[in-house]
Amino acid sequence: MDAELFRCYLVDKDPQGNVRAELTRRPLDELPGGDVLIRVDYSSLNYKDALAVRGHPGVVKRLPMVVGVDAAGTVVESGVYEFVEGDPVLVTGFDLGVTHWGGWAQYVRVPQQWVVPMPPGLTPKESMMLGTAGLTAALCVRALQEHDVKPGSGPVVVTGASGGVGSVAVALLSQLGYDVVAVTGKPAARNYLQQLGARQVVPRQAVTDTGGKPLLSRQWAGAVDTVGGDILSTLLRSTRHFGCVAACGNAADARLPITVYPFILRGITLAGVDAAMCPMPVRHELWQKLAGPWKPKHLAQIARSVQLDEVQQHAEQILAGQLRGRLVVRVAGEDQPQKGHEAG
Numbered sequence: 494m495d496a497e498l499f500r501c502y503l504v505d506k507d508p509q510g511n512v513r514a515e516l517t518r519r520p521l522d523e524l525p526g527g528d529v530l531i532r533v534d535y536s537s538l539n540y541k542d543a544l545a546v547r548g549h550p551g552v553v554k555r556l557p558m559v560v561g562v563d564a565a566g567t568v569v570e571s572g573v574y575e576f577v578e579g580d581p582v583l584v585t586g587f588d589l590g591v592t593h594w595g596g597w598a599q600y601v602r603v604p605q606q607w608v609v610p611m612p613p614g615l616t617p618k619e620s621m622m623l624g625t626a627g628l629t630a631a632l633c634v635r636a637l638q639e640h641d642v643k644p645g646s647g648p649v650v651v652t653g654a655s656g657g658v659g660s661v662a663v664a665l666l667s668q669l670g671y672d673v674v675a676v677t678g679k680p681a682a683r684n685y686l687q688q689l690g691a692r693q694v695v696p697r698q699a700v701t702d703t704g705g706k707p708l709l710s711r712q713w714a715g716a717v718d719t720v721g722g723d724i725l726s727t728l729l730r731s732t733r734h735f736g737c738v739a740a741c742g743n744a745a746d747a748r749l750p751i752t753v754y755p756f757i758l759r760g761i762t763l764a765g766v767d768a769a770m771c772p773m774p775v776r777h778e779l780w781q782k783l784a785g786p787w788k789p790k791h792l793a794q795i796a797r798s799v800q801l802d803e804v805q806q807h808a809e810q811i812l813a814g815q816l817r818g819r820l821v822v823r824v825a826g827e828d829q830p831q832k833g834h835e836a837g
């Protein structure tokens with residue numbers, strides 16, 4: 494089997510040192526070591542994947558690299574008791590698509606510690622409609638719950654609301670009964686966000702204060718922030734006493750202009766979220782929820798699918814903040830691995 498070629502989306506440097514990304518075929522024995530070989534049915538497009546397509550050194554730690562932090566499919570070979578051939582599984586994060594060849598490929602081989610059995614209630618496609626973005630949104634919601642931000646506590650803001658993480662966060666929070674205020678830079682996304690359950694849709698300026706006041710009037714019970722910078726600062730300064738802001742992204746800015754006052758005078762919690770290294774027990778808990786009571790009713794509106802050979806054009810869109818919702822990448826149904834030698 495190792496002589497077979499599999500299709501994958503590879504980023505590498507050309508002889509001139511320029512980063513090149515292309516759909517190609519590589520022998521299976523070039524896959525990195527691991528306990529479990531998975532035939533991938535679906536992957537997805539995340540912001541991080543789009544950076545990887547450009548070979549961004551903050552994401553891609555070594556070249557050549559197959560892009561894709563997410564993968565869902567079927568176990569075809571396993572060296573461990575925990576998984577057997579035929580098991581439906583999913584993998585998100587860890588080093589997938591970062592130091593370890595990723596999910597935009599017909600196969601991934603990964604350590605068993607990265608593999609989550611597909612929870613009953615989710616198809617492989619649905620699991621990738623959610624993907625890392627879904628797990629991230631769920632971690633943010635969990636952080637709010639853990640800090641006692643409840644549905645009756647008051648309005649909860651979601652920024653970057655029309656993006657992947659934002660869309661799932663709006664859907665989850667509203668399904669759980671929260672009063673959701675969606676912040677978007679896309680006026681055309683208003684109806685979409687209302688359909689997902691946002692009570693109010695506001696422009697970014699509504700939560701952007703650059704006046705420099707250490708505290709602002711108290712408005713929000715909590716927030717899920719995917720953008721960072723002045724907006725995250727504004728949210729922290731305008732959250733009510735003992736509220737919580739879950740921060741997971743930097744789509745606008747990696748900096749955080751802030752003083753300590755929201756923390757020491759209002760008891761605000763800034764809860765950091767890192768889905769990639771989410772511990773396995775929490776992953777299991779959240780994937781079970783996402784497959785059950787938290788499964789977004791509007792998943793079909795949030796996500797649409799593209800083929801592996803179409804995904805690069807959308808990578809530029811996501812970096813420009815223009816993509817709405819999620820893109821699931823269909824890998825199965827592409828032509829199957831072939832016997833033969835490496836192709837360019």
Ligand SMILES: NC(=O)c1ccc[n+]([C@@H]2O[C@H](COP(=O)([O-])OP(=O)(O)OC[C@H]3O[C@@H](n4cnc5c(N)ncnc54)[C@H](OP(=O)(O)O)[C@@H]3O)[C@@H](O)[C@H]2O)c1
Nearest residue numbers: 540653654655656657658677678742743744745767768814
């Ligand atoms: N920490 C983690 O574990 C984790 C996991 C997944 C993603 N992330 C991060 O979370 C962020 C969102 O990821 P994603 O996959 O949801 O990306 P995405 O689909 O591109 O969503 C990002 C959204 O942010 C908004 N936005 C873009 N540029 C902006 C700007 N300059 N100012 C304000 N808002 C802006 C846009 O929404 P509107 O047009 O609706 O405003 C955009 O759709 C990224 O920074 C990503 O790296 C982190």
